[in-house]
Amino acid sequence: MGLRRELSRLLLASIVGSTLLVAQQRPPDVPYVPTPQEVVKEMLRVAQVGKDDVVYDLGCGDGRIVITAVKDFGAKRGVGVDIDPERIRESNENARKAGVTDRVKFLQQDLFETDIRDATVVTLYLLPSINLRLRPKLFRELRPGARVVSHDFDMCEECEGEGSPQCLKGWHPDKVLRVRGPYREHTVYYWVIPAGVAGTWRWTVTTPHGERRYTLRLRQRFQKITGTVSMDGQQTPISNAELVGTQLRFTVVREIGGQKVTMHFEGRVSGDTINGTVEIRGGPFAGKREWIAKRDKVSLTGTWRWQGGAIRIEGRDGELVAQWLEGNRATRLGDFYAWGAGIYFILDRAEERVYEGVVEGNRIVGTLNGTQSWIAQRTP
Numbered sequence: 250m251g252l253r254r255e256l257s258r259l260l261l262a263s264i265v266g267s268t269l270l271v272a273q274q275r276p277p278d279v280p281y282v283p284t285p286q287e288v289v290k291e292m293l294r295v296a297q298v299g300k301d302d303v304v305y306d307l308g309c310g311d312g313r314i315v316i317t318a319v320k321d322f323g324a325k326r327g328v329g330v331d332i333d334p335e336r337i338r339e340s341n342e343n344a345r346k347a348g349v350t351d352r353v354k355f356l357q358q359d360l361f362e363t364d365i366r367d368a369t370v371v372t373l374y375l376l377p378s379i380n381l382r383l384r385p386k387l388f389r390e391l392r393p394g395a396r397v398v399s400h401d402f403d404m405c406e407e408c409e410g411e412g413s414p415q416c417l418k419g420w421h422p423d424k425v426l427r428v429r430g431p432y433r434e435h436t437v438y439y440w441v442i443p444a445g446v447a448g449t450w451r452w453t454v455t456t457p458h459g460e461r462r463y464t465l466r467l468r469q470r471f472q473k474i475t476g477t478v479s480m481d482g483q484q485t486p487i488s489n490a491e492l493v494g495t496q497l498r499f500t501v502v503r504e505i506g507g508q509k510v511t512m513h514f515e516g517r518v519s520g521d522t523i524n525g526t527v528e529i530r531g532g533p534f535a536g537k538r539e540w541i542a543k544r545d546k547v548s549l550t551g552t553w554r555w556q557g558g559a560i561r562i563e564g565r566d567g568e569l570v571a572q573w574l575e576g577n578r579a580t581r582l583g584d585f586y587a588w589g590a591g592i593y594f595i596l597d598r599a600e601e602r603v604y605e606g607v608v609e610g611n612r613i614v615g616t617l618n619g620t621q622s623w624i625a626q627r628t629p
Contacts, residue, residue: 277308277331277332277333278308278332278360278375278376278379279308279374279375279376279379281310281333281336282310282374283310283311283313284310284313284314284374284400285430285431285435286313286317287428287429287430287431288400288428288430288435288437289313289314289317290317290321291426291428291437292314292372292398292400292437293314293317293318293321293322293370293372293398294322295398295424295426295437295439296370296372296396296398296439297396298318298322298323298324298370299322299323299324300323300324300325301325301369302318302322302324302325302369302370303324303325303326303327303328303367303368303369303370304318304319304324304326304327304328304368304369304370304371304372305327305328305329305330305363305365305368305370305371305372306327306328306329306330306371306372306373307330307360307363307365307371307372307373307375307383308330308331308360308373308374308375309329309330309331309336309340309355310331310336310339310340310374311336311339311340311343312329312336312339312340312341312343312344312353312355313343314327314329314372315327315328315329315353315355316340316343316344316347316349316353318370319349319352319353320347320348320349324352324370325352326352326353327349327352327353327354328353328354328355328356328368329353329354329355329356330355330356330358330360330363331355331356331357331358331360332357332358332359332360333357334357337355337356337357340355341355360383361382361383361386364390365386365387365390365391366390366391366392368390368391368395369392369394369395369396370395370396370397370398371387371391371395371396371397371398372397372398372399372400373397373398373399373400373402374399374400374401374402375399375402376402377402377403380399380402380403380404381404381406381419381584382583384404384420384584385583385584385585385586387442388442388586388588389568389569390568391442392442393442393443393444393445393494393495393518394441394442394444394494394495395441395442395494396439396440396441396442397439397440397441397442398437398438398439398440399437399438400435400436400437401435401436402438403419403420403422403438404419404420404422404438404440405418405419405420405421406418406419407419419471420440420471420472421471421472421473422438422439422440423439423440423441423472423493424438424439425437425438425439426439440472441472441493441494442494443469443471443472443492443493443494443588444492444494444495444497444518444588444589445469445587445588445589445590445591446467446469446474446492446497446518446523446588446589447467447468447469447474447588447589447590447591447607448466448467448544448545448547448589448590448591448607448608449464449465449466449467449544449545449590449607449609450464450465450466450467450523450542450543450544450545451463451464451465451542451543451545452465452540452541452542452543454527454534454538454540461480461481462480463478463479463480463542464478464479464480465477465478465479465487465542466479466607467589467591468591468605468607468615469492469588469589469591469593470593470605471586472492472493473490473492474490474492474497474499475487475490476490476499478501480503483503485501485502485503487499487500487501488500488501488502495517495518495519496515496516496517496518497514497515497516497517497518497523497525498513498514498515499514500512500513500514501514505532505533505534506532506533508531508532508533509531509532510529510530510531510532510534511529511530511531512527512528512529512530513527513528513530514526514527514540515527516540516542521543521544521546522541522542522543522544523540523541523542523544524539524540524541525539525540525541526538526539526540527539527540544589544590545590547590547608547609547610548608549562549569549587549590549592549608550562550563550564550569551627551628552574552627552628552629553613553625553626553627553628554625554626554628555623555624555625555626558573558596558625559573559574560572560573560574560582560594560625561574561579562587562592569585569587570582570585571585571592571594573596582594582595582596590607590608590609591605591606591607591608592604592605592606592607592608592613592615593605601618602617602618603617603618603619604616604617604623605619606623606624606625611626611627612624612625612626612627613625
């Protein structure tokens with residue numbers, strides 16, 4: 250028995266050692282270049298890091314961002330992730346010197362495999378191509394309201410120019426900051442994970458003349474939203490729409506009884522409910538009142554087919570994943586997003602095959618490449 254246990258121990262040690270060696274041999278996705286401390290502080294400042302935050306730094310280098318987050322900004326906890334064992338050793342040593350080992354930890358892992366669900370803030374200093382690969386994971390795993398900050402690189406497929414705040418295609422930053430470092434000017438990009446608001450929302454407003462029924466139809470691409478409000482058979486586009494985390498705002502301007510009426514809606518999105526207020530200016534119902542809207546229930550899961558294509562959407566471990574179907578072959582869609590009743594996915598960046606739409610019963614109604622009409626049908 251003693252010999253058998255010793256052989257088992259040696260075999261286990263060999264397996265673990267081989268596993269670690271493989272992990273160490275995989276090269277990092279990006280070269281190690283430390284973020285200047287001036288930029289670190291601005292990244293944490295724009296994210297408003299505080300005592301309730303859990304900060305993850307993906308590609309943590311020497312650990313300076315999470316160490317600064319807990320030591321100088323009072324974050325509850327910090328987690329650094331890096332595939333390079335030398336960086337992890339350096340991070341742990343720096344945490345020991347800073348006296349924060351009880352509130353930070355460093356993981357030698359592939360950042361694409363790391364579970365980041367408990368993060369409230371995620372910081373990055375990677376590369377544009379890595380950011381784009383990481384983007385769907387951020388949307389899948391982070392809760393609405395979580396903040397993402399990137400040093401020097403954005404998440405746009407197409408911008409007006411190097412370091413431009415104008416993102417023509419992709420995830421437009423909520424803020425872009427310039428920070429002077431020791432040797433050059435740096436750019437900091439900031440986003441807030443938006444709630445999923447696409448779909449059809451309904452509510453009623455009680456007036457002296459009875460209840461008035463409203464229908465709001467929203468489409469969404471990242472935090473950008475468009476839509477219309479229908480009342481009394483009249484459809485009006487919304488304007489000044491803004492979605493920051495779970496906070497939604499928009500304006501409706503229309504004519505009621507020959508008078509111009511402006512309605513400013515704002516509310517907090519929680520699942521399929523929006524709770525907030527509407528301020529009405531002009532007309533017979535001027536004033537401020539509560540506003541509660543409910544979204545029509547829909548299911549995104551199933552097999553969806555259209556002329557020329559098919560996808561299957563499934564729920565796995567609390568997340569929605571999609572596969573592109575070609576005959577008997579199914580290929581996972583890496584760039585797939587679900588926000589509320591809406592979906593968005595890219596099949597081929599080179600050919601610009603970008604699909605987006607909103608589920609309505611057993612149909613998805615939307616566009617291909619933003620211009621061509623696209624309708625998919627759920628099939629058994």
